[in-house]
Amino acid sequence: MPSLIAEKTEARPNPRQEEAARAKGVSPGRRRAVSVARGVAGILTLALIWELAPTYGLVDAYFIPPLHVVLEEWWQMATDGELAKHVGASLVRSAIGFGLAIVVAIPVGAAIAWYRPVREFSTPVLEVFRNTAALAILPVFTLILGIGEASKISIVLYACFFPILLATISGVATVDPQLLRSAKVLGLSPVATFRKVVFPAAVPTIFTGIRISGAAAILVLIAAEMIGATAGLGFLINYAQFNFLIPKMYAAIITTALLGVAVNYGLVALERRFSRWRPA
Amino acid sequence: MSSRITLDGVGQTFWVRGDEDKQLREFVAIENLDLDVAAGEFLTVVGPSGCGKSTVLDLIAGLAEPTSGELRIDGKPITGPGLDRSVVFQQYTLLPWRTAAGNVEFALEAKGGLSKKERAAGAREYLELVGLSEFANRYPHELSGGMKQRVAIARSLSYQPEVLLMDEPFGALDAQTRERLQEELVGIWKRTGTTVVFITHDIEEAVFLGQRVAVMSARPGGIKAIINVDLDRDAAAETDVRATREFAAYRHRIWSLLREQHAPAARTEELVHA
Ligand SMILES: Nc1ncnc2c1ncn2[C@@H]1O[C@H](COP(=O)(O)OP(=O)(O)O)[C@@H](O)[C@H]1O
Numbered sequence: 001m002p003s004l005i006a007e008k009t010e011a012r013p014n015p016r017q018e019e020a021a022r023a024k025g026v027s028p029g030r031r032r033a034v035s036v037a038r039g040v041a042g043i044l045t046l047a048l049i050w051e052l053a054p055t056y057g058l059v060d061a062y063f064i065p066p067l068h069v070v071l072e073e074w075w076q077m078a079t080d081g082e083l084a085k086h087v088g089a090s091l092v093r094s095a096i097g098f099g100l101a102i103v104v105a106i107p108v109g110a111a112i113a114w115y116r117p118v119r120e121f122s123t124p125v126l127e128v129f130r131n132t133a134a135l136a137i138l139p140v141f142t143l144i145l146g147i148g149e150a151s152k153i154s155i156v157l158y159a160c161f162f163p164i165l166l167a168t169i170s171g172v173a174t175v176d177p178q179l180l181r182s183a184k185v186l187g188l189s190p191v192a193t194f195r196k197v198v199f200p201a202a203v204p205t206i207f208t209g210i211r212i213s214g215a216a217a218i219l220v221l222i223a224a225e226m227i228g229a230t231a232g233l234g235f236l237i238n239y240a241q242f243n244f245l246i247p248k249m250y251a252a253i254i255t256t257a258l259l260g261v262a263v264n265y266g267l268v269a270l271e272r273r274f275s276r277w278r279p280a
Numbered sequence: 281m282s283s284r285i286t287l288d289g290v291g292q293t294f295w296v297r298g299d300e301d302k303q304l305r306e307f308v309a310i311e312n313l314d315l316d317v318a319a320g321e322f323l324t325v326v327g328p329s330g331c332g333k334s335t336v337l338d339l340i341a342g343l344a345e346p347t348s349g350e351l352r353i354d355g356k357p358i359t360g361p362g363l364d365r366s367v368v369f370q371q372y373t374l375l376p377w378r379t380a381a382g383n384v385e386f387a388l389e390a391k392g393g394l395s396k397k398e399r400a401a402g403a404r405e406y407l408e409l410v411g412l413s414e415f416a417n418r419y420p421h422e423l424s425g426g427m428k429q430r431v432a433i434a435r436s437l438s439y440q441p442e443v444l445l446m447d448e449p450f451g452a453l454d455a456q457t458r459e460r461l462q463e464e465l466v467g468i469w470k471r472t473g474t475t476v477v478f479i480t481h482d483i484e485e486a487v488f489l490g491q492r493v494a495v496m497s498a499r500p501g502g503i504k505a506i507i508n509v510d511l512d513r514d515a516a517a518e519t520d521v522r523a524t525r526e527f528a529a530y531r532h533r534i535w536s537l538l539r540e541q542h543a544p545a546a547r548t549e550e551l552v553h554a
């Protein structure tokens with residue numbers, strides 16, 4: 001079994017040899033199919049434990065029903081439209097909040113980073129906001145905006161805003177000075193320099209913020225929906241627990257997990273699409 | 281296309297903070313520096329690291345303003361960067377998110393007044409000039425160090441500047457690649473007729489490339505001597521110019537000039553540390 005050390009220090013062709021052979025070095029043990037198979041095996045192991053532990057009485061089967069019971073319930077909910085309704089409600093809220101955060105945070109972050117006094121003035125304030133757990137602010141939103149859609153979208157917006165904002169600021173502020181010098185030599189205007197050099201250079205950093213926000217969007221929304229809502233996955237989980245509909249509760253939890261994984265994978269794929277130029 | 285550059289009593293001081301006393305004080309990087317670069321000339325500037333070579337180049341490029349003296353290009357004062365001059369830096373300054381062709385097009389976009397098609401054609405032409413046609417669609421991380429510098433040279437030449445400024449562009453390359461690029465650069469210079477100011481700390485490089493070699497002194501930086509180099513570089517492809525007696529003589533003369541200023545300084549440093 002190759003350890004990390006063996007894996008990372010394995011002999012490889014150097015860049016010159018790769019250039020001469022017009023090829024890239026590969027590791028024999030790192031075929032894609034093998035990695036995927038191992039990953040699938042990991043998931044199956046988890047599923048097996050969930051199925052067998054209640055069956056053999058290792059855990060209370062009432063509180064943690066075997067996986068097949070949960071999956072049957074999930075299938076039931078998926079076919080009768082119940083799941084779609086709640087997933088839809090949650091998705092719309094998080095998508096609006098998340099989208100607004102992206103649209104607002106990137107330009108604001110770029111503006112803050114561009115002017116040093118503004119940056120120095122606002123960074124500590126922003127750090128305070130970022131480190132204030134979004135859920136701690138939820139009562140404030142509920143107080144001002146009521147328990148309707150507005151307060152839920154706002155809390156998602158709040159949670160997503162700061163990671164993207166701070167990532168944008170750091171991405172823009174840490175642009176390679178040497179690239180700026182080249183732009184200066186070419187006599188590029190500040191606007192053109194931003195558009196052609198600074199922003200593209202900041203995209204990978206901004207994406208890190210976007211990915212953090214994507215996870216936060218779902219997390220915060222589920223919690224908000226548990227407090228006051230009539231639809232949504234958070235509501236569903238809470239409602240099912242309250243009424244002892246245990247398999248339904250787990251089905252909703254699994255859906256939440258799947259949603260989280262899907263969002264993350266989607267964002268990673270998008271990130272890849274935008275950073276094809278980076279060494280793998 | 282080429283221009284004449286004149287530096288007249290140029291001085292540059294920086295604010296620095298002392299290592300020991302933590303006090304702000306002025307540091308004279310170059311002082312009262314005079315230099316004349318003829319139109320179409322290939323001038324190399326050689327000097328020890330830290331003597332102010334990059335400072336001089338930045339001033340000619342218009343990236344910095346001198347604290348004293350005057351710089352002129354074709355008689356007009358230099359007030360900032362301009363498309364009449366281009367710079368190739370030692371560090372690779374290609375935009376990593378653009379392909380080789382995209383990086384050349386970047387310069388053409390800055391120049392303006394060209395259609396997308398004309399820019400693509402321009403990029404192709406200049407990548408061919410540096411022998412990189414096949415690699416037009418590669419990203420910088422997929423290119424070797426030498427190839428990256430070739431792209432940077434193609435980018436610098438693409439908008440047909442009158443003056444090409446180069447700050448140790450081959451400093452990070454291995455010896456073979458460096459020699460090959462030096463030969464190619466001489467060829468490009470002959471074809472384009474651009475004025476070239478080439479900075480290096482490598483004496484052999486300075487002798488091989490320069491029609492004239494300006495030798496710099498350090499602390500504060502200035503021009504110590506200018507040596508005319510008369511070598512038959514056309515034969516470089518077949519014979520090893522670097523191995524000739526004349527080449528060795530030039531090399532030794534510059535080496536002695538640099539050694540002269542260095543030896544006493546080294547001795548004082550020893551005393552300080554003793
Ligand atoms: N922006 C700056 N601030 C302070 N000192 C500087 C600055 N730029 C260069 N120097 C100093 O000026 C001297 C000359 O630097 P430089 O022109 O880069 O030398 P070279 O290119 O010959 O190695 C060095 O001692 C360097 O530390």
Ligand SMILES: [Mg+2]
Nearest residue numbers: 333334335447
């Ligand atoms: Mg330098």
